[in-house]
Amino acid sequence: MHHFIDRRANPKGKSLGNRQRFLRRARENIKERVDQSVRGKSIQGGGGVPDEGEKVTIPTRGLKEPRFFHSSKGGLRRHVLPGNKEFVVGDTIKRPQGGAGQGGRKASEDGEGEDEFSFTLTQEEYLEILFEGLELPDLVEKATVETETIGTRRAGLTTAGTPNNLNLVRTMRNSLGRRIALQRPTTKSQRDLEEQIAELEALDERTPPQEEFLETLRKKLEGVLRKRKVVGYIDPLDLRYDTFVPEKIRNSRAVVFCLMDVSGSMQEREKDLAKRFFLLLHLFLERCYEHTELVFVRHTHHAQEVDEETFFYARETGGTIVSTALEKMKEIIDERYPPDEWNIYGAQASDGENFGNDSVRCKNLLLNDLLPVSQFYAYVEIVDEAAEMLLNNPEAGEDLWQNYREVKAQAQHFEMQRVSQPGHIYPIFREFFLPKVKGAQYAGS
Amino acid sequence: MQAAETAREPLFDGPEWTFELMEKARDAIEEIALEDLGLDVYPNQIEIISAEQMLDAYSCVGLPLMYQHWSFGKHFARDEALYRTGRQGLAYEIVINSNPCISYNMEENTMAMQTLVMAHAAFGHNHFFKNNYLFQQWTDAAGIHDYLAFAKNYIAACEERYGPMAVEEVLDAAHALQSQGVFRYGRPPKPTNEELVAMQKVREGYEGSQSVLDIWTDTTLGRDKLQLVEDADYSARRKLMNLPQENILYFLEKHSPVLEPWQCEILRIVRMLAQYLYPQKQTKVMNEGCATFVHYYIINKLHEQGQITQGAYMEMLHSHTNVVMQPEYDDPRYSGINPYALGFAMMQDIRRICQDPTDEDREWFPDFAGNPDWRGVLRDAWANYRDESFIQQFLSPNLIRKFKLFTLTNDAELPNLVVSQIHNRAGYKAIRRDLAKQYDLAYLEPDIQVTDADLRGDRELKLTHTVRDGIHLDEEDQDEVLKHLRRLWGYDVSLDAVEATTEN
Numbered sequence: 001m002h003h004f005i006d007r008r009a010n011p012k013g014k015s016l017g018n019r020q021r022f023l024r025r026a027r028e029n030i031k032e033r034v035d036q037s038v039r040g041k042s043i044q045g046g047g048g049v050p051d052e053g054e055k056v057t058i059p060t061r062g063l064k065e066p067r068f069f070h071s072s073k074g075g076l077r078r079h080v081l082p083g084n085k086e087f088v089v090g091d092t093i094k095r096p097q098g099g100a101g102q103g104g105r106k107a108s109e110d111g112e113g114e115d116e117f118s119f120t121l122t123q124e125e126y127l128e129i130l131f132e133g134l135e136l137p138d139l140v141e142k143a144t145v146e147t148e149t150i151g152t153r154r155a156g157l158t159t160a161g162t163p164n165n166l167n168l169v170r171t172m173r174n175s176l177g178r179r180i181a182l183q184r185p186t187t188k189s190q191r192d193l194e195e196q197i198a199e200l201e202a203l204d205e206r207t208p209p210q211e212e213f214l215e216t217l218r219k220k221l222e223g224v225l226r227k228r229k230v231v232g233y234i235d236p237l238d239l240r241y242d243t244f245v246p247e248k249i250r251n252s253r254a255v256v257f258c259l260m261d262v263s264g265s266m267q268e269r270e271k272d273l274a275k276r277f278f279l280l281l282h283l284f285l286e287r288c289y290e291h292t293e294l295v296f297v298r299h300t301h302h303a304q305e306v307d308e309e310t311f312f313y314a315r316e317t318g319g320t321i322v323s324t325a326l327e328k329m330k331e332i333i334d335e336r337y338p339p340d341e342w343n344i345y346g347a348q349a350s351d352g353e354n355f356g357n358d359s360v361r362c363k364n365l366l367l368n369d370l371l372p373v374s375q376f377y378a379y380v381e382i383v384d385e386a387a388e389m390l391l392n393n394p395e396a397g398e399d400l401w402q403n404y405r406e407v408k409a410q411a412q413h414f415e416m417q418r419v420s421q422p423g424h425i426y427p428i429f430r431e432f433f434l435p436k437v438k439g440a441q442y443a444g445s
Numbered sequence: 446m447q448a449a450e451t452a453r454e455p456l457f458d459g460p461e462w463t464f465e466l467m468e469k470a471r472d473a474i475e476e477i478a479l480e481d482l483g484l485d486v487y488p489n490q491i492e493i494i495s496a497e498q499m500l501d502a503y504s505c506v507g508l509p510l511m512y513q514h515w516s517f518g519k520h521f522a523r524d525e526a527l528y529r530t531g532r533q534g535l536a537y538e539i540v541i542n543s544n545p546c547i548s549y550n551m552e553e554n555t556m557a558m559q560t561l562v563m564a565h566a567a568f569g570h571n572h573f574f575k576n577n578y579l580f581q582q583w584t585d586a587a588g589i590h591d592y593l594a595f596a597k598n599y600i601a602a603c604e605e606r607y608g609p610m611a612v613e614e615v616l617d618a619a620h621a622l623q624s625q626g627v628f629r630y631g632r633p634p635k636p637t638n639e640e641l642v643a644m645q646k647v648r649e650g651y652e653g654s655q656s657v658l659d660i661w662t663d664t665t666l667g668r669d670k671l672q673l674v675e676d677a678d679y680s681a682r683r684k685l686m687n688l689p690q691e692n693i694l695y696f697l698e699k700h701s702p703v704l705e706p707w708q709c710e711i712l713r714i715v716r717m718l719a720q721y722l723y724p725q726k727q728t729k730v731m732n733e734g735c736a737t738f739v740h741y742y743i744i745n746k747l748h749e750q751g752q753i754t755q756g757a758y759m760e761m762l763h764s765h766t767n768v769v770m771q772p773e774y775d776d777p778r779y780s781g782i783n784p785y786a787l788g789f790a791m792m793q794d795i796r797r798i799c800q801d802p803t804d805e806d807r808e809w810f811p812d813f814a815g816n817p818d819w820r821g822v823l824r825d826a827w828a829n830y831r832d833e834s835f836i837q838q839f840l841s842p843n844l845i846r847k848f849k850l851f852t853l854t855n856d857a858e859l860p861n862l863v864v865s866q867i868h869n870r871a872g873y874k875a876i877r878r879d880l881a882k883q884y885d886l887a888y889l890e891p892d893i894q895v896t897d898a899d900l901r902g903d904r905e906l907k908l909t910h911t912v913r914d915g916i917h918l919d920e921e922d923q924d925e926v927l928k929h930l931r932r933l934w935g936y937d938v939s940l941d942a943v944e945a946t947t948e949n
Contacts, residue, residue, distance in 0.1 A: 004464055005492045008552055014501045015521045021613070022518025065516050066621050066925030068891050068910075068918055074857045075916035080880040082782060083773020084851040084867055092861035093853070119522035120529075 022063075023125060029058040030121070034129045035272075054126045057118040152244040161241025170240035178238060184231040185224040193221040254285050254343040254375075255293045257332070259325045261350040262298040262316045270382045271312055274349035277380050277425050281347050295332055299325035301355065305332060322354045322400060323361040330369050339373035346370060346377035352398045359403040366404075371411045379404055379416040380425065394418070455754045456747070460555040467491070470560045474568060477746045482739065483820050484572040487546040487586065491567055494549045499535045500524055502549060506722065507539050509547060510593040512600035512714070514616050537764075540566040542574040542725070544586040557757035561764060564743040569736030576828045577731070579724035589721060596714045603707050615708050618929035619694060619715035624890050626694035626716030627723045682899070689894040689909070692716065693930070696895045702904060703935030712933070727831040727886055734788015735827050741765060741789070771848065782883075787848075791835070794844050795823055805842055832884035840880065842873045852879045857915065891918055893940070904936040913945045 023030065033056045121129070157170060200206065200214040258278045260266070266274075278294075285292050296311035297303055300318030303325040329346065337344060354362070371377060381401060394405070401416075408414050419425055456473055457466045471491070478484045494502070504521035505511035527533035537558055540548040548566040550559055574580050585592070604612045619626070682688070690696040694716040698709045725732065744765075748758045771786035772778040798806045799819035807814045813822045826835060845868045852866035852875065866872035866879065882888055897907040908930075910918060923940070930938045 003490055004467060005490060006464070007492045007494045007498060007549070010494075010498065012497055014498070015504055015518060017513040018504065018515065018518030018521060020518070021513060021515035021609070022522065025515040025613075026519075063519055064922075064925065065617075066922040066929070067624055068622075068893055068923060068926050069624075070889075070891055070916045071919040076857070076914040077855045077916070078865065078879045078882070079853045079855065080782070080850050080876055080883055081774035081853055082771055082848040082850055083775065083779075084849040085773075085775075087851055087864040087867055089864060089867055089872070091864040093864070095855070095860070095862055117519070117523065119526045 023121075023129075026058055026063055027129070029062060030056055031129055033058055034121075034126060055118060055120050057116050059116060063117060151247060153247045155243045155245040157240045158243045159239060159241070161243065165241045165243070167240045167242050171234070171238050174238035174240065175234050178235060179231065179233070182231045183227075184233075185228055190221070190224050190228065193217055193224060197221060253291045253293075253341065254345060255295060255337050256282055256285060256345045256347060257295045257297060257329050258311065259297045259299070259329060259346065259348040259350075260311065261300070261320055261322065261325075261353070262311075262314075263300045263320045263353075264317060265320075265351050265353060266382075270349075270351060273382050273419055273422065273425070274380070275312060276422050277349055277378075277419070278347055280425060281345065281378065285343075285345060295329075297325050297328050297332070299328070303328035319355055320350075320353050321358050322348075322350060323358050323365055326362055326365040326370060330365065333370075333373060344374045346374050348377070348379045350379075350381060350400070352381040352383070352400055354398070354400040357399075359399040362400065363403040363407050366407050366414070367410060371407070371414060374413065376413045376415070377411075379414070380419045381416070383418050383420050385420040453751050455757075456560070456752045457556045457757070458754055460557070462554065462556040462559045466556055467559055467563070470556075471563055471567070473747060473752055474560070474564050474743055477743050478564070478568040478572075478739065481746065481820075482742065483824060484568055484739070485575055486568055486571040487544045487575050489567040489571060490545040490547045491563065492547060492549050493552050495552050496528075496535060499539070499549065499551055500528060502539050503535075507541065508593060508718075509541060510590070510597050512597045512616075513604075514620070515613065516620065538562045538566045540570045540574075541589075542580060542584055542586055542721075543589045544575075546571040546574060546586075555760065557753070557760040558764065560747075560753065560757070561740055561744060561761045564740035565736045568743070569739035570732060572739065573728070573732050573735045573827055576824070577724070577728060577831075578829055579727060579831055583724050584721050592717065596718070599710065599714065603711065607707065612711065614932065615711045616715070618933050619712050621926045621929040622693050622697075622933075623715060623719045625893055626692060626712075626719040628692050628695070628720065629887055630691070679897070679899075683897070686898065688898075689896045691892075691894050693893065693895055693908070694719075697930075697933050700898065700900075701934055702900065704933060708933075723886075724831075727833070727884075730784040730788040730791075730832045730884060731827065731830065731835050732788075733785045734790075734792050737765070737769060737785050737789040738792040738823070741793075773849070782880075787836075790844055790847070791839055791841075792823060792826075794841055795819065795826065795839060797843075798841065803843070809841060810839075833881045833886075836884060837877060837881040840877045842868075842870075845873055845876055850876050850880065852876055888913070898934075906930070906934045906936065906938045908938065908940045910940055910942045911945050912942050915944075917942060 034054075037054065037056070157167060197214065197217050200210060200217070203210070206214065256278070260271075260274055282292065282294065294308070296306050296308055298306055298311055298316065299320075299322065300316050301321045301324065302318070305328065306314070325348070333339065333344060366377065381397075397405075404414075404416050408416055417424060456470050471489070478486070500521060502509070503524050504517045511517065524533070528535060535551060537554055538548050538550050540546065546567065548562075548570075550562050550566075554562060574586065580586070600612060600616075686696070686700055694712050697704065698712040698716070701709070704712070744753065744758065744761045747753045753761075769783070769786045769789045771783045772780075795813075796819045798810055798814050799816045799822055802810075802814035816822055826839060830838060848868075850868055851864055852872070854863045854865040856863070866875045868876065892911040892913070894909055894911070895906065896909045898904065918940075927938055927940060
């Protein structure tokens with residue numbers, strides 16, 4: 001009649017549906033907080049979203065579960081309390097500040113009295129809200145676009161090899177050990193004997209005990225010299241050589257170039273969208289590579305490499321010449337990021353304006369210099385939400401857009417997208433990060 | 446400790462539990478529970494669950510099956526955050542008032558804790574559920590699983606058909622009125638025959654959302670009475686609509702002019718569950734006291750018989766002591782009177798009064814002081830009282846002294862709080878009365894009744910809040926609830942506060 005049941009193996013996440021309903025309910029509030037946290041977040045530091053999730057605190061309004069209950073103020077109440085020590089009937093106690101008496105009605109049933117509600121969003125939920133309902137695929141599975149280079153790897157020590165691979169430390173350690181073990185006389189003991197002998201020999205006259213002593217010393221020295229000869233300072237036995245074996249090395253370093261137009265037309269909203277774009281790219285890549293670096297290049301009519309803080313928040317005035325940024329990127333690649341060691345990713349955000357006929361120059365720079373060494377290059381043009389015409393018609397657009405369209409026609413690993421809200425950002429990556437190996441042929445020199 | 450009466454082998458040795466050991470322990474506990482204490486329990490179904498499943502159960506008010514609603518997700522998120530940051534531990538068990546009686550034990554428990562928990566939940570709580578009059582009268586232990594399954598499926602089907610948002614709106618509103626969704630005094634009207642048949646169908650596994658949704662037709666819900674109601678004058682109306690009505694959800698379900706049948710059914714589900722849980726709210730002290738008394742008696746007995754080792758016994762006592770600790774009012778840990786502490790102490794005290802009464806006890810409890818059958822006295826108390834009446838009846842001067850209870854009067858008219866009673870001869874009765882009142886839900890929860898609804902006139906729903914001791918409703922929440930209420934009623938809703946005429 002009684003029995004035991006082991007429920008531990010039951011499927012988890014029984015309350016998943018409740019959680020989804022809760023997140024939907026709190027969506028507005030959560031979104032506000034997530035937006036805030038993105039603004040305050042550095043792309044570099046910790047790389048966006050921690051794996052264990054993001055803690056958010058939201059105001060309880062909208063999540064309130066109102067009930068009829070007695071106010072905590074006013075009226076006549078009696079509370080029975082334990083632990084009376086010195087009170088007698090009639091004692092008075094100052095009313096505690098805040099009004100609510102102890103006991104009686106629970107002032108905050110279900111923690112409701114609090115104004116704020118904290119909980120942890122998982123990384124998926126965080127991203128889902130950050131990018132407004134884009135269906136994030138399993139980031140991990142997609143796309144390690146990696147190059148391979150042939151390199152060599154240390155493979156321990158051998159007793160034979162070429163002198164240039166001689167491992168001095170190991171060799172000398174062996175030598176020292178052997179010398180100690182075989183009691184090889186030191187140079188100092190030899191020198192001491194020689195000195196004593198020379199001292200005695202220098203005397204004009206020697207007493208018989210001195211003669212005898214000199215004789216022993218000479219014999220001793222002879223023995224020392226013989227032993228030093230037999231037990232060599234370095235013996236072929238001591239020699240150790242480093243060995244190297246050739247190996248295919250997965251190139252697991254990536255650098256992301258964030259290029260952004262910071263001229264006056266890029267406002268808070270534009271920069272915020274751009275930030276999400278860079279954040280997402282970085283996030284993808286962080287999952288793929290052991291080591292990722294970020295380079296921030298901002299440009300007006302000239303380009304500068306800056307730190308993240310300056311990149312997003314400092315103001316700059318001037319015209320707009322996009323090619324300066326591309327040139328800067330090329331320059332930095334040449335200086336610091338040899339393409340056979342680094343996977344290079346480019347991400348460019350702009351509002352689409354460019355000076356005169358500079359766009360053709362951009363096209364050529366991309367096609368001739370940058371795309372051949374890059375794994376992927378993405379361009380977003382941030383437009384007004386009202387500019388539906390542009391959003392719906394990829395054929396329309398300014399000079400820069402038109403030239404980039406030509407680039408796209410020629411290079412598979414170039415993506416471009418018009419963006420007016422966060423949800424638009426994701427599709428740029430979708431195509432590219434589908435599980436197929438791609439782009440690797442462009443790497444290497 | 447006395448020498449073992451019948452020296453037996455220890456049931457287990459070491460912290461690891463296994464199902465075999467638990468069965469052995471359960472049999473030993475059962476022997477004491479049934480033959481010595483004379484408990485009467487539902488068959489037990491003991492389920493082992495993980496911490497995450499325990500959190501799941503927490504968020505759904507401890508029920509094994511529950512429909513889906515965002516508020517449960519919210520509670521889960523909060524409990525999880527508290528648990529993960531170590532600010533809140535998890536219960537060792539959760540037990541459900543059902544037949545068979547299901548108790549969930551945490552897998553993390555040691556064998557000693559599993560033994561303690563079985564004695565506590567599978568026998569202590571179980572006996573209380575089966576025998577207390579409130580549970581017997583108001584809950585259907587055998588049917589609750591089927592009902593929960595029905596509720597879950599029904600609401601899922603509604604979400605499918607009418608959209609999750611529409612269902613959520615009704616559920617939000619119904620939850621807001623949950624505490625006003627119980628019958629406190631009057632018996633609920635008996636279900637009609639059609640309803641009984643429909644319920645029967647559900648129980649027999651009448652599946653398929655289509656048919657589940659169509660079970661509750663207008664006739665089964667008494668909708669044809671509506672016409673009648675509309676023509677009636679005030680007094681006749683009151684009679685027809687069962688006014689005044691304390692169960693607001695019931696009233697809306699039967700009389701709301703705007704609710705669809707499926708919406709009425711959702712209200713019904715919410716109020717049925719509120720009613721099912723209502724006895725538990727009224728018996729926190731007794732329920733926990735009973736379970737704690739039972740586990741304490743059983744582990745001591747097992748120890749006397751040599752069935753548990755010294756180490757396991759120490760572990761159990763350690764846990765027991767934590768559970769029954771009552772911090773004093775000025776202790777930073779103080780957060781009200783601990784129901785485990787009060788219940789356990791009162792039941793131990795009843796046993797003492799039976800076995801070893803003082804003159805004072807004989808004066809205060811002539812009925813049972815010195816009664817050799819303390820087990821019978823306790824079983825009778827467990828069966829026939831709720832917290833309020835139990836305290837009123839059984840709290841002894843001895844315990845009032847032991848807890849050093851005092852009454853603090855907080856009168857908003859006066860500048861300061863006044864100590865009105867302390868643990869002396871003059872204060873015992875008053876403290877007992879005050880404490881009992883502190884557990885009287887009818888006093889703690891606002892008394893709000895539907896007093897009128899003229900369906901032919903302006904259709905305004907009139908509610909009356911009877912104000913006692915000058916304590917009004919919290920205004921912010923009140924307005925929110927009224928908004929929900931308006932949604933369910935469809936027309937204006939007014940809430941009047943009326944001072945109670947008589948003090949009792």
